[in-house]
Amino acid sequence: MNLAHIFVFTVIGVMAAVFARWRPSLWSIVRPWVMLVVSVVALFWLQPGTPIRNLAFWLPIASLVFTAGTWAITQKIARAELRPTLITGLVIVAVVMLLALLREVELPFTFLAARPPSELLVVIGLVAGTGIVLLMGRAFNLKPRALTLGIVVLIGLLIALKLEPITALLSTGLRALNAQNTAEASARDLSWLGFSYIAFRLIHALRERQNGKLPAMSLREFMIYVVFFPALTAGPIDRSERFIKDLRAPYSAEAADIASADALRRTLIGIFKKFALADTLALIALNEINAGQLRPGLWAWVVVYAYALRIYFDFSGYTDIAIGLGRWFGIKLPENFNRPYLKPNLTQFWNSWHITLSQWFRAYWFNPLARGLRKPSLHLTPVSMIFIGQASTMLLIALWHGITLNFIAWGVWHALGLFVHNRWADWSKTRGWAETSGAWGLLRQVGSIIVTFHFVALGWIWFALPSLDLSVLTFRRLVGQ
Amino acid sequence: MKKIIRIGLKALALFVVFNLAFALTRPVPSLGRLSLYNSVFPGRQRLPWGENAARDYNFTLNNLDAMFASHEIARAKPADEYRVVLIGDSSTWGFLLRPEDTLAAKLNARNLATADGRPMRFYNIGYPDFSLTKDALLLSRAMRYQPDLVVWLVTLRSFPIAAQSHALTQANSQEAQSIAPAVPITTSTRSSNLESARRDLADLVRLQLYGVMWAATGIDQYIPATYEPLQRDFDNDDSFFNLKQPLSEDDLALDVLAAGKRIAGTVPLLVVNEPIFVSDGRNSDIRYNFFYPRWAYDQYRVLMLRQAATQGWRYVDLWNAVPPGEFTNSAVHLSPTGSQVLADQLAVELVR
Numbered sequence: 001m002n003l004a005h006i007f008v009f010t011v012i013g014v015m016a017a018v019f020a021r022w023r024p025s026l027w028s029i030v031r032p033w034v035m036l037v038v039s040v041v042a043l044f045w046l047q048p049g050t051p052i053r054n055l056a057f058w059l060p061i062a063s064l065v066f067t068a069g070t071w072a073i074t075q076k077i078a079r080a081e082l083r084p085t086l087i088t089g090l091v092i093v094a095v096v097m098l099l100a101l102l103r104e105v106e107l108p109f110t111f112l113a114a115r116p117p118s119e120l121l122v123v124i125g126l127v128a129g130t131g132i133v134l135l136m137g138r139a140f141n142l143k144p145r146a147l148t149l150g151i152v153v154l155i156g157l158l159i160a161l162k163l164e165p166i167t168a169l170l171s172t173g174l175r176a177l178n179a180q181n182t183a184e185a186s187a188r189d190l191s192w193l194g195f196s197y198i199a200f201r202l203i204h205a206l207r208e209r210q211n212g213k214l215p216a217m218s219l220r221e222f223m224i225y226v227v228f229f230p231a232l233t234a235g236p237i238d239r240s241e242r243f244i245k246d247l248r249a250p251y252s253a254e255a256a257d258i259a260s261a262d263a264l265r266r267t268l269i270g271i272f273k274k275f276a277l278a279d280t281l282a283l284i285a286l287n288e289i290n291a292g293q294l295r296p297g298l299w300a301w302v303v304v305y306a307y308a309l310r311i312y313f314d315f316s317g318y319t320d321i322a323i324g325l326g327r328w329f330g331i332k333l334p335e336n337f338n339r340p341y342l343k344p345n346l347t348q349f350w351n352s353w354h355i356t357l358s359q360w361f362r363a364y365w366f367n368p369l370a371r372g373l374r375k376p377s378l379h380l381t382p383v384s385m386i387f388i389g390q391a392s393t394m395l396l397i398a399l400w401h402g403i404t405l406n407f408i409a410w411g412v413w414h415a416l417g418l419f420v421h422n423r424w425a426d427w428s429k430t431r432g433w434a435e436t437s438g439a440w441g442l443l444r445q446v447g448s449i450i451v452t453f454h455f456v457a458l459g460w461i462w463f464a465l466p467s468l469d470l471s472v473l474t475f476r477r478l479v480g481q
Numbered sequence: 482m483k484k485i486i487r488i489g490l491k492a493l494a495l496f497v498v499f500n501l502a503f504a505l506t507r508p509v510p511s512l513g514r515l516s517l518y519n520s521v522f523p524g525r526q527r528l529p530w531g532e533n534a535a536r537d538y539n540f541t542l543n544n545l546d547a548m549f550a551s552h553e554i555a556r557a558k559p560a561d562e563y564r565v566v567l568i569g570d571s572s573t574w575g576f577l578l579r580p581e582d583t584l585a586a587k588l589n590a591r592n593l594a595t596a597d598g599r600p601m602r603f604y605n606i607g608y609p610d611f612s613l614t615k616d617a618l619l620l621s622r623a624m625r626y627q628p629d630l631v632v633w634l635v636t637l638r639s640f641p642i643a644a645q646s647h648a649l650t651q652a653n654s655q656e657a658q659s660i661a662p663a664v665p666i667t668t669s670t671r672s673s674n675l676e677s678a679r680r681d682l683a684d685l686v687r688l689q690l691y692g693v694m695w696a697a698t699g700i701d702q703y704i705p706a707t708y709e710p711l712q713r714d715f716d717n718d719d720s721f722f723n724l725k726q727p728l729s730e731d732d733l734a735l736d737v738l739a740a741g742k743r744i745a746g747t748v749p750l751l752v753v754n755e756p757i758f759v760s761d762g763r764n765s766d767i768r769y770n771f772f773y774p775r776w777a778y779d780q781y782r783v784l785m786l787r788q789a790a791t792q793g794w795r796y797v798d799l800w801n802a803v804p805p806g807e808f809t810n811s812a813v814h815l816s817p818t819g820s821q822v823l824a825d826q827l828a829v830e831l832v833r
Contacts, residue, residue, distance in 0.1 A: 017485070261484045280686075284693040289536070299697035306693070 001046060001233050003275060006321055009229065010267055012038060013328025017260045024251045032247065033091065035224045035329055040064065040095045042229035047193040049113030051186075052171065053178040056113040057100070058125065059192045063227060064092060065129040066154075070202045071222040072137030073146045074209040081218065088220040093126055142209070150206045154199045161190060163403040194232040196400065200360055201226045205240055207364055215241045221248075228333075230325035234318035236336040236356040246331045256330070263327035270320030278314035285310040286461065291470050300477040307464050308457035312341060315354070341456070344448035345425070346417045349456060357397065366393045386422055391415040401463070406471060410462035417455055500675060509681045513546030516555070522692035524553030525701060526580040527605040528619075529688060536703035538694035542684040543652030545622050551688055554604040554626045563599040565831075566606045566623045568616045568741075569634035572755055572813040573607025575820070577704055582817040583607075584634075587824035593831060601831070604628075611639040612647040613737040614661045619649075621660060621744045631745045632827070633738075634755040636813055637781040638772050640733035641722040660744065661737045708810050712771045713762035719774035728780035735788060742794065751795045751830070754785060756803035756823055758812040770812035802826045 001009075016034060020027040043060040050056050068089070077085065100122040103115055116122065140146030160166045167187035174189070175182045205222070208214035217225065217240065225243045249255075286307040294300040319336040326333040338352035350358055366389050373385045380388070391412075398411025436444055458475075465471045518524045528548045531537035542548065549555055558564055567573050567585050575583030581590075585605035593601040606623045608615065616639065620631060638644065645664045650657035654668040695701055724732050742750055757778070758770045768774050782798060789796030807819030815823060 014485075257484060261488065264485060264488055280690065283535075283687065283690050284697075290538075290694065290698060293698040293700055295697060295699055297697075299693065302693050303697050 001321065005046060006271060009325050013263060013325060016328055017256060020251055020256055021253060028251050031329065032220055032224060036091065036220055037095055039224060039227045039229040040092055042232060043227050044099050044112055046232055047113055048191050050189050050191060052174045052189050053180060054117040055174060057116045061096065061125055061129060063198055065132055066202060067223055067226040068133040068219065069136045070150060070205055071219050072133050073140045073150060074205050074214055075217060076142060077137060085219045096126060097122065147206050147210050151203055154203050158199050159403065161192060161195060197231065197235050197237055198226055200237050204360065208240065215244050217244060230322040231333055234315060234322065236319060236322065236334050237360050238334055249330060259327045259330060263324045266320045266327065267324030270317045270324055273313040273317030273320060278310050278317055281306045281310035281313065286464050288466050288470065291465050291474050294474065294477045296477050296480045304457055304461060307460050311460060341453050342449055343452055344445055345452055346421045346455060349452055361393050361397055365396055387419050390418045394418065405468055406462050406465060409468060410459055413459045413462055504675050507678065509678055510544065510546060512685055513544040514550055516550035517689050517692050518551040519553065519556040522696045524556055525551050525695060526553060526586065527574050527583065527701065528552055528608050530574065530609055531702065533703060537701065538691050538698065539701040540687065542688060543649055544681060544685065545653055547685055547688055549622055558627050561599050563595045563601045564628045565601055565603045565630045565632060566628040567603060567632045567634065568620050569607040569755065570611050570639060571609035572815060573605065573634045574609055576609060576814045577809045578817060578820060579704065580699065580701060582820050584820050584824055587821050588828060591824065591828055593828060612645050612650065613639045613734050614645040614657055614664050615647040615649050617660045617737050617741045617744060618653060618657045620741050624744060628748055631748055631750045632753060633741060633750060634753045636755050636757060637778055642734055643722055645734055660740050663736050664734055711758055711808055711811050713760045715764040715768045717764050719767045719776060721774050721777040724777065726776055728777055728784060730784060739792060751797065754798040754800050755813060756799050758805055758808040759801060772812050797830050799823065799826055
C-alpha cells in the first residue's frame with residue numbers, strides 16, 4: 001500500500017462514517033456490501049505487476065476462487081442461504097467484470113498494475129472458477145478428507161511460492177503458456193498479493209471447521225473476513241469468530257465516533273511510522289548491497305540497528321494503517337505489536353512481535369504438538385519437549401517468510417535463544433534470582449532489554465540478507481574483522 | 482464526528498502555520514551550515530554529488546553551505562598544515578574513482594611537505610561538470626577555509642561562454658553573478674517555490690543520513706564493474722561549440738579565470754591545463770577526442786600560455802601528461818593509474 005492507496009481508502013472510510021451518521025439503518029444494510037466491493041477491488045488494485053502476461057489479473061481471481069472454495073467446503077449451506085449466496089457471487093463476478101472492462105478505457109492514472117486480459121478470457125476464467133467452487137460445495141462440503149486436502153493444498157501452494165526453484169519452475173511454465181521468453185523466468189515473477197495471509201486465514205477456517213469451532217458465515221461474510229482490504233498486504237491475521245462479531249455488531253453513533261477518531265489517529269501514526277521513519281531508515285539500513293561494503297567497526301552496528309528499527313516501523317506502521325482503516329468500517333483488527341524492542345526477554349519479545357502470526361502458530365502447531373509430545377509412550381523429558389516445541393515452531397515461522405537457508409538460520413537463532421532463555425529462567429528461579437527489586441532490579445531489567453534487543457537485532461542479519469556467507473561477513477565486520 | 486472535524490481543522494491550521502513560517506523564514510540556506518560531518522561522521526573527501534543516491538550513498542544538492550559543511554575541509558585547520566585546495570571538473574572530483582584514487586588522495590599519499598617542513602594536505606573541491614564559473618563559485622567558498630595554495634585544473638570544455646550555465650551557478654545565481662558579471666547566468670526557478678524549498682530541506686536531512694553510509698562503507702560513488710569506454714573514433718567533424726576559427730579570447734570566459742585570481746587574493750594560484758585523451762583512431766587527425774577538434778584545442782593552449790604570461794598566472798600545461806590507456810569513460814576521466822601519473826607530475830610542479 002502506498003500513500004495514494006491509503007488516501008483513497010481513508011476517503012472511502014470518511015465517506016462511510018458520514019453516510020453511517022446520516023442514514024444509520026441504511027448503512028447497516030449497505031456496510032457489508034461496501035466492504036465486500038472495496039475489498040475485491042483492492043485485491044486487484046494492490047496486486048503488484050508481474051512480467052508474466054495477465055498474471056496480475058489472474059492471481060486476485062485465484063485468491064477469490066480459493067476463498068469461495070474454502071467457504072464452500074467449510075460451511076453448511078442451507079437452502080434459504082442460496083439466494084444471498086448467489087447475489088454475493090454475482091456481485092463479485094460483476095466487480096471483476098467491471099475491472100476487466102478497464103482494458104477498454106484509457107485512464108489518466110495507473111489503476112491496475114497491468115492491462116486486464118480480454119473480456120472473453122475473463123469470462124472463461126470466471127466460469128471455470130465458479131464451476132470449481134460449485135463442485136467443491138457439492139462434492140466436498142464438510143467432508144473431513146476435503147478439509148484435510150484443503151489444508152494440504154494451501155500449504156503446498158505456500159511452499160511452492162516460497163521455494164525459489166519451484167517458483168522459478170512455475171514461472172517458466174506460465175511463461176511458456178503465454179509464449180513468453182522462458183529464459184527470463186524468475187522466482188520474483190510470482191508476487192501474489194497477500195497470499196501468505198490469505199492462506200493462513202483459510203487454513204484457520206479449515207482447522208476450526210475440523211475442530212467444530214468455525215462460526216456459521218455467509219459467503220459474503222467469509223469473503224470479507226479473508227480479503228478484508230486493510231489487512232491484505234501485511235495482516236494482521238484475525239480470527240474468524242472475532243472478526244464476525246465486529247462485522248455483525250449493530251451500528252452505534254457513539255461507538256462510530258470513537259472508532260472514527262481512533263481510525264484517523266492510527267492511520268496517521270502508521271503513515272508516520274512507515275513513510276517518515278521506516279522509509280528514511282531504509283537509506284541506511286542493512287541490505288544485500290551494503291552488507292558486502294561495510295568496513296569493520298562501530299558504524300556497521302549502526303547499519304544493523306537501522307535495519308532493526310526500520311523493519312519494526314515498517315511492519316508496525318502497516319499494522320497501524322490496517323487497524324486504522326478497519327476502524328472506519330467498525331472492524332477492530334487485532335494488534336500485531338506491543339513495544340517488542342522494550343521486552344526484557346525473547347519469550348516476551350515473541351509475545352509482542354507479529355502477535356497474530358505467533359498466535360496462529362501457537363494454536364495450530366505448538367499446542368497440538370505439545371499435547372502430542374506429552375504422550376507417555378514417547379518418554380520425552382519436559383526439557384526436550386520444550387526444545388522440540390519451540391524449535392519446530394520457530395522454524396515454521398521462519399519458513400513462512402521464505403524457504404531459504406537464511407530464514408532457516410534466523411529460525412534456528414531464535415529457537416536457540418528461546419530455549420536458552422527458558423533454561424536460564426528456570427535456573428535463575430531455583431536460585432531465587434528471578435524476583436529482584438530496587439535499583440538492582442531496575443538495572444537488571446534495563447540490561448535484559450538491551451541484551452534482548454541486541455539478540456533480535458543481530459538475528460535480523462540472517463533475515464535481511466540473501467546468503468549465509470554475506471551474513472557471516474556482516475557478523476565479522478561487527479566484531480572488527 | 483465533531484472530534485474528527487476538530488482534528489482535521491487543527492491539522493489544517495498547523496499545516497498552514499508551519500508552511501507560512503517556512504515560507505517567511507526560508508531557513509534552508511542557513512540550516513545547511515548545521516552538519517554532523519566532521520564531528521559524528523568523518524568529513525567527506527569530495528563534495529557531495531551523485532546520480533543514484535541509493536547506490537552512491539551520495540547525491541547532488543545545490544546548498545553550498547551544506548556541501549562544504551559535509552567536506553573534510555570544514556574541520557579545523559591544524560596549525561602546521563599547508564592547505565592546498567584542488568578546484569576543477571569531474572576529473573578532479575574523480576568520476577569512476579574511489580575516494581582513495583582521486584588526484585587529491587594520490588597527492589596526499591605522497592606526504593609532500595613545504596620547504597619549511599609543513600605537511601601539505603590536499604583537499605578535493607572538484608565538482609562535475611564543465612564550467613569555470615562553477616569552479617570560481619566553489620573557489621570563493623573554499624577561500625573561507627584558509628587555503629595556502631589553490632590549484633585550479635581547467636580544460637577548454639569549461640571555457641566557452643555557453644558552458645558557464647551549471648545547476649550550481651543557477652541555484653546560487655546571485656553569488657555566481659557577482660563573481661562573473663559578464664557571464665549570462667539564469668536563475669533556477671526551482672529555488673523560488675515552497676515545494677522545492679521543502680525538497681531542499683529533505684535533502685539536508687538525507688545528506689546527514691548518508692553520513693552513516695559514508696562512515697560505514699567509505700563509498701561515495703558507485704563504480705560499476707564495466708562501463709562504456711570513451712570514444713576513440715570520430716565523425717569527420719571539427720566543430721566546437723559553434724565557434725569559428727581562429728579561437729579568440731572573446732570566445733572564452735577568461736574573465737572568470739581572472740575573477741578566480743582575484744578571489745584567491747594573496748593565496749598563490751596555480752592554473753593547470755588538465756590531461757586529455759589523445760586518440761589515434763578514425764579522424765584523429767582532426768580531433769583529439771570526443772570533446773576537442775585539434776584546431777580549437779591547439780589554439781586554446783596557445784591562448785592560455787599567452788594569457789598566463791600577460792596576467793601573471795602560474796600556469797602548467799599537462800595536457801598530454803597521462804597515457805591514452807589511462808582514461809576511462811571520457812576524454813578527461815582518469816583511471817587510478819592515470820590519477821597517479823598526474824599526481825606525480827603535479828607533485829614535481831608543486832615542489833618546484
